[in-house]
Amino acid sequence: MQGPRLALVPGEPAGVGPELCARALQQRWDARLDIFGDGAVLVDAARRIGLPLERSAPDLLRAPGGEFVLHHLPTATAAAPGRPEPVNAASTVGALLAAADACSAGHCLGMVTGPVHKAAINDGGIAYTGTTGLLARHTGCDTVMMLANxxxxxxxxxxxxxxxxxxxxxxxxxxxxxxxxxxxxxxxxxxxxxxxxxxxxxxxxxxxxxxxxxxxxxxxxxxxxxxxxxxxxxxxxxxxxxxxxxxxxxxxxxxxxxxxxxxxxxxxxxxFEQAVNISLGLPWPRVAVDHGTALDLAGSGKADPSSLFAAIETCTRLARARTARERTA
Missing domain, CATH: 3.40.718.10 (Isopropylmalate Dehydrogenase)
Known part of the structure; x- marks a missing residue:
C-alpha cells in the first residue's frame, strides 16, 4: 500500500464503527491505514458479519486489503453490539488521543474516526461534547467543524x-x-x-x-x-x-x-451517505463519518460504509495536499 499513512479509529466498540472499519480493511486504499483500537473487537465485528479479518501478530491485522498496523488499545470489558459500556469510555477516548499523538509526532499524516457514543463517554466520567472539541483541547488549537458532501x-x-x-x-x-x-x-x-x-x-x-x-x-x-x-x-x-x-x-x-x-x-x-465531518484548524487533517453509532444496526451487517469510505478518501486527499504544500514552502 502506498500513499500517506493515516490513523483509523473505529470509535464506540458497541456501535457500527468496528464493522465499518472491518469493511474498509477488505479493500486497498491510496493510503496506509494504522488501526487504533481493540484488535479483538475488530476481529469479532468482522466475524459477526462474515468478513475475513485476523490478528496475524500482536500488532498486525490481516484482511483482503493487506496487512495493517494495529495499535492495540484494549477495552475494559467485552463489547456487545448495541450495548455501550461506560467503563469502556477511557479506551474509546484513549484511542482518539493516541491517534492524535501519532499525527502530531508525524508517524501518521491524518486521522479518520468512526462514530462515538457521547452519553456512554460522559456516563464513564469523562466530560465530552464532541471529538472536534477533544482534539482542540488536546492540541491547543482553535478548531472549526465543517461537514461536506x-x-x-x-x-x-x-x-x-x-x-x-x-x-x-x-x-x-x-x-x-x-x-x-x-x-x-x-x-x-x-x-x-x-x-x-x-x-x-x-x-x-x-x-x-x-x-x-x-x-x-x-x-x-x-x-x-x-x-x-x-x-x-x-x-x-x-x-x-x-x-x-x-x-x-x-x-x-x-x-x-x-x-x-x-x-x-x-x-x-x-x-447523507457521502457526507463527512472535517475538523479544520488542526495541524493535520481529521475526517470523521457523518453519522452516529447506529446501535440498532450494530452487528447486523446492514450499516452503510459509504461515509467511512468517503472519510478515508477525503483524508487521503487532504494529507497529500498538506504534504505538497510543505514541500513547496
Whole structure:
C-alpha cells in the first residue's frame, strides 16, 4: 500500500464503527491505514458479519486489503453490539488521543474516526461534547467543524450547544476566528485560491433589518465588513431559508451556519451517505463519518460504509495536499 499513512479509529466498540472499519480493511486504499483500537473487537465485528479479518501478530491485522498496523488499545470489558459500556469510555477516548499523538509526532499524516457514543463517554466520567472539541483541547488549537458532501460544504460557528445559548455564544471574536480558520482551510486544504463563503444570519430573514433580532447588525455585519477590507470574499448575512437554493449554492465554496441544526439538516438531506465531518484548524487533517453509532444496526451487517469510505478518501486527499504544500514552502 502506498500513499500517506493515516490513523483509523473505529470509535464506540458497541456501535457500527468496528464493522465499518472491518469493511474498509477488505479493500486497498491510496493510503496506509494504522488501526487504533481493540484488535479483538475488530476481529469479532468482522466475524459477526462474515468478513475475513485476523490478528496475524500482536500488532498486525490481516484482511483482503493487506496487512495493517494495529495499535492495540484494549477495552475494559467485552463489547456487545448495541450495548455501550461506560467503563469502556477511557479506551474509546484513549484511542482518539493516541491517534492524535501519532499525527502530531508525524508517524501518521491524518486521522479518520468512526462514530462515538457521547452519553456512554460522559456516563464513564469523562466530560465530552464532541471529538472536534477533544482534539482542540488536546492540541491547543482553535478548531472549526465543517461537514461536506459532493454538493456543499457547511461549517459551524457554534457546535453542540443548547439553542438558548447560541445567541450569547455568537461573539465578534468567535465569528472572526471561525471565518479565518475556514478561509485558510479552503485555500490550503481544498486548493481554492479565493474562496467565496456564504454567511447565514442567526435570525429568521437574517434579522429583517433589526425587527427580528439585532445580532446581524451588531455582531455579524461588522465582522464581515472588517474581513472584506482584508480581501476575503464573504456574502451575507443571508437568510438561511433561501441560502441553500441550488442556484445560490453554485456561487459559494462553503456556507457558514451560526448553529448546528441551521445548516446540517440541509447538508444531510442533500447527500447523507457521502457526507463527512472535517475538523479544520488542526495541524493535520481529521475526517470523521457523518453519522452516529447506529446501535440498532450494530452487528447486523446492514450499516452503510459509504461515509467511512468517503472519510478515508477525503483524508487521503487532504494529507497529500498538506504534504505538497510543505514541500513547496
Amino acid at each position: 459532493p454538493t456543499m460544504r457547511v461549517a459551524l460557528v457554534t457546535e453542540h450547544l443548547p439553542l438558548r445559548e447560541v445567541a450569547d455564544a455568537l461573539t465578534p471574536a468567535r465569528l472572526e476566528r471561525t471565518l479565518r480558520i475556514l478561509h485558510a482551510a479552503l485555500r490550503e486544504g481544498f486548493d481554492i485560491p479565493d474562496p467565496v463563503i456564504a454567511i447565514l444570519g442567526l435570525n429568521p430573514h437574517a434579522g429583517e433589518d433589526g425587527h427580528l433580532g439585532r445580532e446581524e447588525i451588531e455582531v455579524i455585519q461588522p465582522v464581515l465588513a472588517r474581513l472584506r477590507n482584508e480581501g476575503m470574499h464573504l456574502e451575507g448575512p443571508l437568510p438561511a431559508d433561501t441560502a441553500f437554493l441550488p442556484a445560490k449554492l453554485a456561487d459559494f465554496d462553503a456556507v457558514l451556519a451560526m448553529y448546528h441544526d441551521q445548516g446540517l439538516p440541509v447538508l444531510k438531506h442533500s447527500g
